[in-house]
Every structure is written in structure tokens, then in C-alpha cells.
Amino acid sequence: MARKIIIDCDPGIDDAAALCMALFAESLDVVAVTAVEGNVTCDCANTNLQTIIEQLDPPKIPRLGMASPNKSSNYRPATHIHGMDGLGDAGLAKVTHHHSHPSEKILLDEIRSHPGEISILCLGPLTNIARVLKRDPDISTSIREVIMMGGSVSAGGNITPTAEFNMYCDPHSAAQVFESDIPKTLVPLDVTQRIGLTLDFLDNLPGEWDRRGALLRKILPSLYRAYHNELGQESINLHDAVAVLWVLMPDLFESTVMAGKVETTGEHTRGATIFDRRNQRQWHRNVEVVIDVDVNAAIGAMQRILNK
Numbered sequence: 001m002a003r004k005i006i007i008d009c010d011p012g013i014d015d016a017a018a019l020c021m022a023l024f025a026e027s028l029d030v031v032a033v034t035a036v037e038g039n040v041t042c043d044c045a046n047t048n049l050q051t052i053i054e055q056l057d058p059p060k061i062p063r064l065g066m067a068s069p070n071k072s073s074n075y076r077p078a079t080h081i082h083g084m085d086g087l088g089d090a091g092l093a094k095v096t097h098h099h100s101h102p103s104e105k106i107l108l109d110e111i112r113s114h115p116g117e118i119s120i121l122c123l124g125p126l127t128n129i130a131r132v133l134k135r136d137p138d139i140s141t142s143i144r145e146v147i148m149m150g151g152s153v154s155a156g157g158n159i160t161p162t163a164e165f166n167m168y169c170d171p172h173s174a175a176q177v178f179e180s181d182i183p184k185t186l187v188p189l190d191v192t193q194r195i196g197l198t199l200d201f202l203d204n205l206p207g208e209w210d211r212r213g214a215l216l217r218k219i220l221p222s223l224y225r226a227y228h229n230e231l232g233q234e235s236i237n238l239h240d241a242v243a244v245l246w247v248l249m250p251d252l253f254e255s256t257v258m259a260g261k262v263e264t265t266g267e268h269t270r271g272a273t274i275f276d277r278r279n280q281r282q283w284h285r286n287v288e289v290v291i292d293v294d295v296n297a298a299i300g301a302m303q304r305i306l307n308k
Ligand code: BDR
Pocket: 012, 013, 014, 015, 039, 078, 123, 124, 149, 150, 158, 164, 165, 166, 239, 240
């Protein structure tokens, strides 16, 4: 039976690529996709999510949840990477439906309807998961697992010297999720940054006739430009798509269970993920962390999945 999953995302170009992989995977039953503020404002995240779903028109349309502002976050839009509209300013026809429910309501509804069955894949700040825990503190035992793209073990940060973007945007929510008793997996920068996708990746995507090919061929070129101009890189990292690959093909990766927390206050370390790796560890192990990947096999697998 296909694994029931909710994808919580802040689209974002790599979030869109992740959806291209997940929404067409036969082994996944994507029951809902929920938006969160992160790469873009909540209004923009909501529009982008609906636009992506409309463009992809996947075999099964998931329920959609809408983001709302997070006043306590350290949110700053990542327009330098994802473009002013979050999707590479590629001129996509934007779609906005009305009468949609808040993300946390969709998450709560689905978890309660399928206790113990739902995996939540978090591709943005952890705001919505913390809201779910606040609204129903007992819900944690009904969530099968949370898989989070974010954080860093030894790779440093990407938005500050110490913090990864998703953790930095809302460190208080991230800290709450780390402290919760939900089974957790972290897919950190240590693996996602190792998967550098050169222009070959773009060339090998399906053609315009394919809905995923049509979308990715429109939005990825601006990501190559941003990585070149802003980061001095000739390849791109699709962090969120790597997290989907972990869900689909964990054998390509290595993971270990670690004791981790999220820094919420440090002047230079806000949003950093900290791990107790002392011989005489005092924190309890609370998160499975993906620490290694077969890079070539992973790139080949992403390419195949997008062409299937
Ligand atoms: C994460 O930050 C966002 O900009 C990306 O979409 C990804 O989720 C990488 O640090």
C-alpha cells in the first residue's frame, strides 16, 4: 500500500522540484500539501502552491492547506535565490482559489483521520508543525514521523555562517519540533549540498510535452543563474528534492541517530542545529540524521524519477 504523506512546503523552486517527484510517485499517497511562509511571504506561498498543482495536474489532487503570517519568525524572503515571485519570475500564470483551509487545520484533520499512518515531509520552516502541536499537544503520538529538510551537522549554514535557512526562519518552532516525541528524521545541508546538479540535469529533464518537464524547464534556469551570480556555483542544489529522494530511496543514503537541538537565541547561532557528539553524551538521542549519500547514484535516481 502506498505510504500516506503530507508535504509541508514554502514554494520555492526546489520545493516545486520536490513536488514534481513526490506527486507522481506510485509508492506515495500524497494526501495533502500545505503551505508555510519561508522562501516567500505566506500569500505568495499560497499562490505558488496552487499554481504548481494546477501546472502539474497530478494523477491524484491532494488537499491543499494555506499559510498564514508568522509574526514571531525571523522570516526573510529568499528572493535572491528563488526570484521575486519565488518561482524564478518565469511568468507562470498564477492561480488563486478561495475557500481554502489553513495548513494546520488540514494537517490536524488528516492526522486524526489516519492516526499513526501519516508521514509529514517538511520542506520549509517548521511553523505549521509547531502550531499543530500547540493546538493539540497529544497529537504527537498519532503522527507516524516527521521528515525535515534543514539544519546542518558539519556543513555550516547557508543563510548565516551557522544556520540553515529553514531552521533560521522560525527557530522557536524548529526547537519545539526537535523536543517533541514525534519520530523525526533530518535531511541536512551535509547531504543536500553534496548533490550538485550541473546543466546536464536540465538537459535530461522530460520535454515540454511532459507537465513536470514544462514546469521545471521554465523555473530551473533562473536557479542556475542565481547560484552562479549569488553563490559562485556552476551547479544547483535542489535541497527539497533530495529530501523526497530520501523518502523514496533511503538505500542511497546513510543515517545515524543523534541527539540534536535548535538554538533559538544566539547572536551568531540563532537557528543553528547543535548535536551532542561528546563521548559522554548528556542529551538524549532524538533524531535520525541523514549523514551520507551516494552522490552519482542519487543524481541518476532523481533524473529517472522525473522521467518516469
Ligand atoms: C532550504 O531553504 C529553502 O530556501 C529551500 O527551499 C530549502 O527548503 C535549503 O536551506
